[in-house]
Amino acid sequence: MTLIRRFFTLVFAASLATMAVAQDGKLNIATVDMQELFKQYYRTNEAQKQINVERARIQKDNNERLARIRELEETLGKLRKQLEDPALNDSKKQTLFKEWQMQQQEGIALDRERREFLQRRNQALNEKMVQRMKGILEEIRKLVEEKAKVDNYDYVFDKSGLSTSQVPFLLYTKDATDITAGLLKDLNKDAPADSLPVEGDPKPEIPAPATETPAGE
Template identity: 75%
Template sequence: MTIIRRITALVAATALCGAAAAQEGKLKIATVDMQQLFKEYHRTNEAQKEINVERAKIQKDNNERLDRIRQLDTELQTMRKQFEDPSIADSKKQTVFNEWNVKQQEGIALDRERREFLQRRNQGLNEKMVQRMKGILEEIRKLVEEKAKGEDFDYVFDKSGLSTSQVPFFLYTKDATDITAVLLKELNKDAPAESKPTEGEAPAPEPAPAPGE
């Protein structure tokens, strides 16, 4: 399960907004799809694009470090062939071996540094992503609450919420008003055209490369 799905599940568990049950008469109930609001909110798409740009920079830096390590490995292989060449004098072999040992240690140090760099940068980016997504979800939750109070709903249920067995919490709700479309229109009323997600495509964070990649 991705980081965003875990955050969404957490918000879904607490997204029962609105006033207390009406003391008299029929309850006024609404439903909302929090996952749809999150996925199709233009700020989510903007945040994802920024994250992808930063992740691409990290990968570029990692690739440059890998190129240097591969270059060292090629040099080490060449030096090994010289060391194993019976036509080369022992004194020359000793010099080659000493140089080979220095370069080998350099390669080990560079690869260790690269792994630490990759782990550190990805961890920082993931933490930043989590905070951004939490902020967006909280913004959506507040809008749902304002809508519930404005329309005098007694309860607003998140119909995208799933139980631990991945079954929707609410399979059926009688006379409930779905306010998802209205809220989505409100969220995206000021969205620039380039920030709107492609229809049918939900932005999702890309997994971070493993430290060894």
């Protein structure tokens, strides 16, 4: 379970320790699907589009670096063939060998720089993504809290939350009201038409903490 998912599980479950019964002796309970709200919120879709653009830019830079490295590999191959020529005199062979060494060292340095570039840029992007998504999740959480106060719910449980053993946190609730659809309508009421998620497009999950996941190696 991710740190963010755990955060929301605790938010919706922490009040169990101080459970208060409504005046009529019954608890007023609601459920919400945080994953669905997160996936279908237009600001999540906008953030994902921006992240995809930045990932494409990183990949483009990586491809340009790879192209230079492949050029060096081709040059090294040609030099190696020349060095294998038995008719080559010692003086020429030494000159070619020094050039081959220089090209090889340049290739090693460029590839090391490329890998470091990928790790640095991807890690920075992942951290940026997690912070952006955490901000969006906080917006959703506040809306859920406001809804709970207005409609006088004692508890609101995230039915998409998983326990540490990856079992759904909420297995059963009696007479609980699902407020997901209404909240989603409120979240997207001011959404630009081109920012709404399109059916069939891959939907982002609530993200895990940033990790080093270089792409394109």
